[in-house]
Each structure stands twice: as C-alpha cells, then as structure tokens.
Amino acid sequence: MESMCEEKSGQVKRAGKFFSKLPPYALENFSLIEHPSSYAANKVLFREGDAVKTIFVILEGEVRLSVHSKEGRRLCLSIASPGDIVGLSSALTETPSDMTAETLFTSRIAVIGRREFLSFLTNNPTAYQSVTEELGRHMSLACSQLRNLGLSASAPERLARLLLEWSDRSRVRGTGSRIRISMTHEEIGDFIGTSRETVTRTLSNFKSRRLVAFQGSVMTIPSRTALAAYAHV
Secondary structure, three states: OOOEEEOOOOOEEEOOHHHHOOOHHHHHHHHHHOEEEEEOOOOEEEOOOOEOOEEEEEEEOOEEEEEEOOOOOEEEEEEEOOOOEEOHHHHHHOOEOOOEEEEOOOEEEEEEEHHHHHHHHHHOOOHHHHHHHHHHHHHHHHHHHHHHHHHOOOHHHHHHHHHHHHHHHOOOOOOOEEEEOOOOHHHHHHHHOOOHHHHHHHHHHHHHOOOOEEEOOEEEEOOHHHHHHHHOO
C-alpha cells in the first residue's frame, strides 16, 4: 500500500493526520530529513525502557505497539499504519520508551533523528500544531484501549469493540464494514487480554450470529449497528 502519491500539481500527498495540515513547503522540508528503509516482519524497532533517539514514520506496512508484564505477558495498545509516527513522545522528551514497537509484516519506514526533527520544527513552526495533535491522538488511543479492557464486562464485548475500532480505520472497501485481518487469534487476544482459544470460540459465535463473515483474510461486519448493540457501545 502506497503512503504517498504524486498529484497533478507535482506536490506530494502524504497519508496520516500528522501531515494533513502541513503546508507544501513543510512537506517538502520533511521529506529531506527522512531516511526510508525496509524492515522484515516481526522486526523490533525499540523495546520498553530503550532510550529512543529517533522517530519512525510508517510509510508502508503496520507496526504493533505493546507493553509487557514482568511475567512476559503482552498487552497490545494499538497498530500504527501508514502516516503514523512511532516513538515521538520518547524522542521529544528524551525519556525511556514505555512501549515496544514491532513490525507486523514487511514494512517501509522512514527514520528521523531527534536533532533533525527538532531542527525541522524550528524551521517549520506550523508543524508544532501537528505534533501536539499527534501526541493527543496517541493518548486517546491508549485511553480507548484502557476503556475497552476496564469497562467491557466480557471477552466477547471487548472483541466486538476492538473489531468496530479496526473497521473505523480500515481501508478495505466493499459492501459492509470490512477488515483485513493479518494477525493470529493469539495476537488478537493480546489486544483484549484473553487467550487464543477464547478468541477462536468468540469469532465462531459471532459467525453463527451473523455478526461477522470471513472470506480469506478479509472479515466483513454486515451490520455495525448489530455488533455495536452486542458490545453495548
């Protein structure tokens, strides 16, 4: 999936809300400090406790953001997609990362050093608003995940809420809300604090209730209203 494309005017259009409000000259200046690289699937960009001195801009692919307990249990917070920036808070504040970032599959990611990014902000002050909004989005995603885990009474409700959230961000087009599932049931369980078996059993129940349908790796939600009612949203 391409994260940028050339418009007829010759300007570059970037995916992601961070770039949506940047004027053309700032987008051009930003492209000058990017260092794109390809990363294999399951590549760890940084771990909890690491001193992150760079930010990572997702150009293609997806990156899983998660936290781990002392016992090794993983809780996934969100998935960063093209246009998202990872490691922003830790790089700006020079504090150890409070999460782990890992590619879900082969991805193309631009790496920008902290000093280069700060210099970009100094020379392009209009970008400060985008930085503030990006940090706010990160906080909202974390709060949404905590709300899902803490306020949903059961695993099926938590899974229904997660699927609705993913469908909001899905780029798959067609009849109904559609999601391309690229994770195993165990990995999905990491998002809602439950086991692989529970996810498998719950999805089977959703299928029998016609709340979801599958065709290969694409899941369709025929009626968001029905799934939302089941999740008590």
